Amino acid sequence: MRLSRYFLPTLKETPAEAQIASHRLMLRAGMIRQGAAGIYSWLPLGLKVLKKIEQIVREEQDRAGAQEVLMPTIQSSDLWVESGRYDDYGKEMLRIEDRHGRQMLYGPTNEELITDIFRKEIKSYRDLPKNLYHIQWKFRDEIRPRFGVMRGREFLMKDAYSFDLTEEDGRKSYNSMFVAYLRTFARLGLKAIPMRADTGPIGGDLSHEFIVIADTGESEVFFDKAFDALDPMIDAGAGDDLQPIVDEWTSIYAATDEIHKPDNCPVDASKLVTGRGIEVGHIFFFGEKYSAPMGASVQGPDGETTNVQMGSYGVGVSRLVGAIIEACHDADGIVWPESVAPFKVGLMNLRAKDDECTAACDKMYAELTKAGVDVLYDDRDQSAGAKFANMDLIGLPWQLAIGPRGLKNGVVELKNRGSGERVELSPEDAVTKLTG
RNA sequence: CGGGGAAUAGCUCAGCCUGGUAGAGCACCACGUUCGGGACGUGGGGGCCGGAGGUUCGAAUCCUCUUUCCCCGACCA
Structure with missing residues (x-):
């Protein structure tokens, strides 16, 4: 590409609204422009990076056996009423009324829609397991959007949903995504650490956040430096048991500042690393939370009808652009890892x-x-x-x-x-x- | 949603206190001189001073309302 023809509006000075490094650099490097609070247009250079990240995420999802679909951004409220989340989700969900007075919404996530698709088509345990994902724009009407694309209201997310017959199988799906995430972030040139997490409004009883370590991260994190010895590029085959690998990664201490208690930290001070982190992925196993109220069930080998065991797995694709810059920049500008660089x-x-x-x-x-x-x-x-x-x-x-x-x-x-x-x-x- | 700040040229800002009809640097256009780490000169284009109302002979400036954006806090990929 000849720069004389390329649309690359770089800025010599920093726009007043940008406070953190990635936001400043994305504006200065002509990657994005703001449309409204927390809503951005992606210019050629920024879009190129976004697409590269998206592609790496896609390759690792495919490698882990997930299949790509594409669900709409606009959803009907019906399914949300059915799951019980139409009221629970609150003002963060953008609600829209169409010309016929139907209640619609701009999807903040897709558990309901995917569960609906699943229940209409899959009736037998023989069709399990299934893991479906898409990479689609989401909208969450955050109280205070900030930090550019790091906490936008509109954001691009990869969300995957797994369906299994038993809890044991469900955990296998969870493990498979766990490993896929380790590989994904490593390929993006990031050091990401899994941390046990609260399940929040998505619900469930097993959950990990993947936190990218960057000096300018938004929250303080503490972890055992034993993580440095682990290789995230795990090369496991389709049928391999991933539990030992997941156990290895989850047995090492890592906690956000909300959970971390300096007084009874199990890690010796000499081995404890204090850093700052950015959440870029979050995985949940939540069993029957949606399959039960929405009737997503299959017949098992014994002829019994049982609700499927589900999990969901999110990666903030647009946030990753900011997170990578936070982790990879110096006084002069961005330092792209080669895997996501817009040009080599x-x-x-x-x-x-x-x-x-x-x-x-x-x-x-x-x-x-x-x-x-x-x-x-x-x-x-x-x-x-x-x-x-x-x-x-x-x-x-x-x-x-x-x-x-x-x-x-x-x-x-x-x-x-x-x-x-x-x-x-x-x-x-x-x-x-x-x-x- | 509570607390704070801001809105004037594409960007960074000055002017506002003390009302008299808008400026600088950078960017952009033309010409010339430069030319290996954000060059220089000359000339030029570009602003209903966020919006509405009010005070006044006169408002970017004072008053009221409003919209938007940013920051701090509680929540989130």
Whole structure:
């Protein structure tokens, strides 16, 4: 992509409304613009990152055996009346009346709808287990939206719902999502720690939050540094027993500041890590909470009709964009993990008016593009300093600077945004390095 | 929802106290000079001063109401 044609409205100054790093940087890097409190438009650069995160989440859901569906944003109130949550959910749910006076709502979550789909189609234990997920926009009318996309009212969430015959099977589904989440956050370049959680309005008796550790996180967390020794990229097969893995991860101490009691903390002070965290995922096993009131049941092998055991599993996809930036930035801007970076390489023409230099840049751009590398090519006629600053701001993993000075010696400069390391090498070697 | 703050050019802000009809820097456009870490000069475009009402000869400025946004707190992916 040529930057001269790309819609990338970066800002030199920080908009007054942004307080935290990720919000400031997302506005400055031209990723989002605000529509109303807690409601944002996603501009090309931001959308690209959002899609990349979404895709990693999707791959790990698929890998864990979940199947993607897409449910609507607007729902009828009927199912919510049936589950009992129409009254319980309160003002956080945006209620809408259509032209016929029907009570509708913008979905804050989808337990009711998915349970309805399930109960209409599945009648036999032979069709279990099932795990269905979708990645869809949600709306929760938060009392106080803040921190940009970290706590918006409208947000993109992956929510999965598992259906099993027995509680034991239900826990297997839970474990499978637990492992999928560990893998997902690791692939996103994040350190995420599972913590036992309250079940809140979703209900249930088994639940974990996945907390990303970032210096600027919203709540204080405490955990045993033994987590550092665990590898989240668990490579388990379809039939493998995941319980030992889940036990290993959940036996290590981790708590938010609400639960943590310094006086009777089981972890020795020398091993306790205090940090700040952002909740990016939440999984629940809640048994028959929805299947019972809504009559989602199957016939078992014994001919008996039983309510299915359900769980739900959420990942805040749009929040993750902010969370990743909170975890990955420096004074100059964002430092994208390569897996979610909007482009892999930022190619800078340091002297756009110099024909020779421009020819070399065009050639480099063509070669990298041909090799399948996603390149953002700053071909604008601007000062070199402005280009460097802009590239640091948007945080692409690699910066390739080409100018007359280097070309005279047959070299270009390649900089790693994360380490700051710069090397001069021939254009050919640069291509090899970036395509290798 | 309680408490606090803000709204003036695309962005960051000044002007308001003490009313006289709107400014700066950056950004944008043109031309020229620059050119390897957010260059410089000259010229230019851009604002019903959030909205409504009131006071006044006259309101960005004073008064009332209202809307929106932000921050702190209790709740949430």
